Amino acid sequence: MESNVIVSSRIRLARDIKGMPFPHMMSNADCQKLVDKVFDALDDIGDFDYFQLGKMNLLNIQMAIESNDISKELLKNSETGAYAKSIDETVTIMVCEEDHIRLQCIMPGLSLRKAYDIANDIDSELNKSFEYAFSSKLGYLTACPTNIGTGMRASVMMFLPALTIAGSIDDIIATISKMGIVLRGSRGEGSKASEFMYQLSNEITLGKTEDEIITMVENAVLKLVDLETNARKELLEKNYDMLVDKCHRAYGILSNSYIMSTDEAQKLLSDIKLGLALGLIKIKNADSIDDICDSIKPYHIMGRYGKNIDSETRDKCRAKYLHNIFANTLIE
């Protein structure tokens, strides 16, 4: 059950350079120098692809944001903001975002420790080339005091349909916040519609070790997995017919529409995911359902189309794309 409740784990480290104004205080020329230095240092650390926002077209930038490769914050520095992505696509290093360096490692399932080990190794190597802003009292000094100390945010993306349908999420948020944990809806356009996806992360970054923070987040995740598992059992007992109808109805609409908005598509895809998680529907492309959720976002649609298109045309493209993906994939 754990595997279809926990989607992915992410470790993010915020680092700044000693004696250098934070990115929002830097000139473009200074940002560019820093970007070049970080990319140089990364060359010796591993295999990365390098991207500079100023040299990318807007479609590709927005697609990177929709895929959570980079944050919207990086766009504030749209000329010189840059990022490196490891060839295996697990590590992304943003330069000149809110902090000089934002290093993140994303792994599937509950793998915070593995993600931390990878991020930590790269961080330690980078530290040989850059003297970090660090104080023995406050730890890593970052542009925003909410990130000082470890500079680490450990997040787990979770799929919680049964708890959402049962209306338990608000109570859970209140309970786990006492443990220093934050639970919030997945962000970005359409986040209202993809209502079953949540991100759980540590709230504080100071006063606890990295290991303690990861343990704290892991414990909260495992508690939520238990709660979601029980809620799913209850949901199935009480609403079996309604749930079977819901996910098959979603399949029917996704594979047979002419116009489809992002919101509607995400809502229906969430219903399909719910059906898959509960074993109520079988489709051939079940394994790629999360990729499909990304690929129907506006800039991904336009990226495949090759240019900017208005929302009406996008909605028609989306419907056609989903028809091609889902038609005749239902396993009876």
Added chain:
Amino acid sequence: MICDKCKNKEATFHSRTNINGKITEVHLCDECATKTGAYSKSMMDFNNFFNNDPLISLGMDELSKEVCDFCGTSFEDFKNSGLLGCDHCYDYFENKLKDIIENVQGANYHVGKTALDHNQLTYDEKIEDLREQINRAVDKEDYETAAKIKKQIEKMQGEHNGK
């Protein structure tokens, strides 16, 4: 639910924080959450703790206009953006930040990973590091940078031999 800030759009960003029993809820639309940097600020409600800033509540705003002597950021700037200007700001505004940090983080002392102290690198390690930087610059045909680093090495060697 409607956005707390613009009071217009549907809130898609929701946070509820509990720091030492003090519960704060924030609900923002995507646009306001992006503008305020809430996505990256771990649900912190700056206004909440600034309202508790004794300097501000006493109307001593003038003191908030003092600027960091390194980067020129004022405490007022920090209040508005939630961002400090540089690492020196932490020393410069230490007294004002102390309570804010404790309020937001629930702690005031770091216990995690320690950054590499470049001042404690041995002379040989520093020279080795600089030589690697020269090699990288030469690989990129950036001879100007390579020459600068070479001069830096020569200066360090001179100082070292003169000891």
